[in-house]
């Protein structure tokens with residue numbers, strides 16, 4: 001069966017960035033509902049039309065991956081907001097990954113890139129922003145999604161939601 005919108009795809013993958021392997025499926029295949037924005041756009045569009053049993057090897061540009069690196073997402077934040085009882089939180093150090101909320105209460109994950117006397121500089125770019133993603137692997141199975149899966153927007157059963 002061909003991969004198209006509203007199919008459930010099980011696949012194995014290895015992801016290389018700048019020649020280093022940074023992620024891979026484990027013993028169990030990755031299972032997802034195709035065409036619902038669960039994967040990055042470039043990954044889904046390259047797999048579209050492939051069949052179970054197919055092998056693949058392709059690259060995804062940053063604009064179809066995790067986006068371009070944006071300088072404006074590096075922000076100097078007032079040190080005050082990281083103080084706990086007047087003392088800098090021990091969770092704040094260079095390289096620390098922190099989750100903050102923006103003005104709308106949405107969570108934003110960033111990495112502390114620099115500490116100064118007055119500011120904590122954080123980078124809110126995705127860690128893979130600006131990177132070309134090299135995926136390789138094979139399609140294990142493709143099946144039609146059920147009505148329920150489509151309405152929930154996710155896969156049920158093995159590798160998916162158990163409810």
Ligand SMILES: [Zn+2]
Nearest residue numbers: 152154156161
């Ligand atoms: Zn569900």
